[in-house]
Amino acid sequence: MRNLILVGPMGAGKSTIGRLLAKELRLPFKDSDKEIELRTGANIPWIFDKEGELGFRDREQAMIAELCGCDGVVLATGGGAVMRDENRRALHAGGRVVYLHASVEQQVGRTARDRNRPLLRTADPAKTLRDLLTLRDPLYREIADLVVETDERPPRMVVLDILERLQRLPPR
Numbered sequence: 001m002r003n004l005i006l007v008g009p010m011g012a013g014k015s016t017i018g019r020l021l022a023k024e025l026r027l028p029f030k031d032s033d034k035e036i037e038l039r040t041g042a043n044i045p046w047i048f049d050k051e052g053e054l055g056f057r058d059r060e061q062a063m064i065a066e067l068c069g070c071d072g073v074v075l076a077t078g079g080g081a082v083m084r085d086e087n088r089r090a091l092h093a094g095g096r097v098v099y100l101h102a103s104v105e106q107q108v109g110r111t112a113r114d115r116n117r118p119l120l121r122t123a124d125p126a127k128t129l130r131d132l133l134t135l136r137d138p139l140y141r142e143i144a145d146l147v148v149e150t151d152e153r154p155p156r157m158v159v160l161d162i163l164e165r166l167q168r169l170p171p172r
């Protein structure tokens with residue numbers, strides 16, 4: 001399989017785990033959110049403010065299509081990338097897909113201090129994360145080759161689990 005692709009909700013650890021996996025596998029690491037920011041010269045909250053979520057999603061779809069065309073990269077996706085059918089098709093075709101699962105409680109704790117997630121600027125971020133996970137959990141699972149638990153496990157342990165389980169996956 002060409003690439004190693006991480007999907008999952010905000011705070012699951014896609015960026016953190018992706019960077020560690022890439023180092024371990026000696027592969028380049030690409031983070032879709034970061035690549036969008038580099039390409040536009042603006043941060044994600046600014047894009048949401050100026051272009052709305054739809055504008056961001058269009059940029060995200062173009063970036064996912066481009067990055068899934070790479071060969072041999074570790075790719076961290078944005079938490080909402082699975083919402084579009086076109087993205088799910090591209091991600092599934094682009095390589096092995098790992099769903100990093102985190103409970104809502106862990107997501108809340110891990111995202112609490114970071115103001116860079118426009119969808120969490122709500123009166124009740126825990127409810128927002130719960131509603132998003134209800135909607136998206138089946139979509140993450142639909143395209144995942146592996147579902148990996150991240151609750152109560154430090155990033156290094158998650159990385160070792162992924163590497164070990166990847167070796168045992170049957171060819172698609």
Ligand SMILES: Nc1ncnc2c1ncn2[C@@H]1O[C@H](COP(=O)(O)OP(=O)(O)OP(=O)(O)O)[C@@H](O)[C@H]1O
Nearest residue numbers: 009010011012013014015016079110150153154155
């Ligand atoms: N397994 C873990 N245990 C404890 N903390 C973690 C774990 N994985 C990530 N974190 C911490 O949680 C925070 C969010 O992680 P990260 O930014 O990697 O999530 P993400 O899935 O990329 O989120 P987003 O979809 O918003 O980009 C970071 O501060 C990171 O250090």
Ligand SMILES: O=C(O)C1=C[C@@H](O)[C@@H](O)[C@H](O)C1
Nearest residue numbers: 010033044078079080117118
């Ligand atoms: O869950 C989401 O919809 C998002 C997650 C982040 O990775 C960013 O892509 C953006 O903040 C939207």
Ligand SMILES: [Mg+2]
Nearest residue numbers: 014015033076
């Ligand atoms: Mg991230």
